[in-house]
Amino acid sequence: MEADGTPRPEELPDPPRAGPAPEQEARRIEAVRRYDIPDTPPDGAFDRIAALAARLFDTPVATVTIIDADRVWFKAAYGLEGVTQTGRDPGLCTSAILTDEPLVIPDTLHDAAARANALVTGPMRVRFYAAAPITTHDGHRLGTVDVLDTRSRRIAPEQTAALTDLAALVMDQLELRLSALRMLRVERELVDVEHAARERAERDRAEIASYAALLSHPTADSRFCTLAPDPAHGFTITMTGGGHPSVFHLQPVRRDGPARAARVDLTGGMLIGVLPDVSIASRSSHGARFDETGLAAHLTHHAAANTALGAAAIIDDLTSLLATFPVGPADDVALLSLGAAPTTPGRTPAAASGTTRASTPLEEEGT
Missing domain, CATH: 3.30.450.40 (GAF domain)
Known part of the structure; x- marks a missing residue:
């Protein structure tokens, strides 16, 4: 110290x-x-x-x-x-x-x-x-x-x-x-989520509205689809469903098997998911239920009875079928048929054709 x-x-x-x-x-x-x-x-x-x-x-x-x-x-x-x-x-x-x-x-x-x-x-x-x-x-x-x-x-x-x-x-x-x-932070995250959901809803609303302008156009029931493939390089068709029935791929009688109509499932679904499961069917002239199974059977019969599966012939056949229904179509009907010549060795498809036809439901009596 x-x-x-x-x-x-x-x-x-x-x-x-x-x-x-x-x-x-x-x-x-x-x-x-x-x-x-x-x-x-x-x-x-x-x-x-x-x-x-x-x-x-x-x-x-x-x-x-x-x-x-x-x-x-x-x-x-x-x-x-x-x-x-x-x-x-x-x-x-x-x-x-x-x-x-x-x-x-x-x-x-x-x-x-x-x-x-x-x-x-x-x-x-x-x-x-x-x-x-x-x-x-x-x-x-x-x-x-x-x-x-x-x-x-x-x-x-x-x-x-x-x-x-x-x-x-x-x-x-x-x-x-x-x-x-x-x-x-939680409140800000919720605001961001709400803002993103609101923007997404606005985009969806605008997209749906754009389709409704399209469908209400005066020429909507008379428009046709034109297919113009490039025969020099072939072509690929991509289809997406929006509540429509399935697409069928028709094949005529071949050496390795009979004629058949194969169902092709499409991506997509009912409009904005309102109806996740829906049965689309009508009644034939005999009163039987005509659904996708009946359509597949009819198309298979068409493929077996016709050596050339032309697009126009298929449309005519289906139009004739609709005429046999007792009260006609209950809703608007749109038919689209696309056909392409088969590919031969060393060559591209020689030709392709497409045709459509649309009809509206019959008016009820008194309207």
Whole structure:
């Protein structure tokens, strides 16, 4: 001990360890990021806590700090006008987050770690320091509530407990702020989802309206389809269903098998999915139910009875079939038949033809 009461260097206590283990510090920094505090604007709640701490301990300076990876961020700084951050020098705030208990340094000049801190050696000349860690529910120490004085002093145990309570109040405010941020994010996500759904509905409405302009056109019942393939390179037909019955591929009698009408399933479905399952059928002249099975049988008979499956001949045959129904079609009927000559070795299809016919339902009596 020196004559003035100052302990000799060899009598000073060992300084606290430089920092936590790298894995523990990485998890602590993740918690700091979770609460999204550094570089945020001033908050009245934290300013009031810092001012209350200064009054309780009768100190000129009190702060609420968040310890980031490479700096100490002052969320509130009573008595430090214009100061927002400082480096992570050991001895004060950085040492205070190494333990769950409050850190009290009556005289920084007698503490081996604190006496080298910039706040002690710099213009502030801090001699007294006390801090309580701000600890999350899962044990991560985000920062401190601390009080500083330019003269050495001691505090009573009940004052230390009050400092711990102030740190707990800061943690409560951080949790409330985090909950509000999460609610805000959820609300924004819901708004984005609603906006996207509204845009999608508008696009769907516009698309449906464009089709309804098409169907109401004065020439809608007299339009025809023209197929113009390039015989030099062949052609491919892509069809998509929109609630229409299936397409049938007719094949005449061949050496390897009889004539047949093969059903070809199309992609797509009923208009905007209103009717996921629908049975499309009518009644023949004998009163029997005429559905896709009956149509397939009729087309197979046509393929077996005709050596050349011309598009026009198929349309004529189906039109004649419709004429045998007792009351005619109950809805509008559209027939489309496409035919192409088979490919011979070394040659492309010689020709292709297409024909359509449309009819409207018979008017009911009295209309």
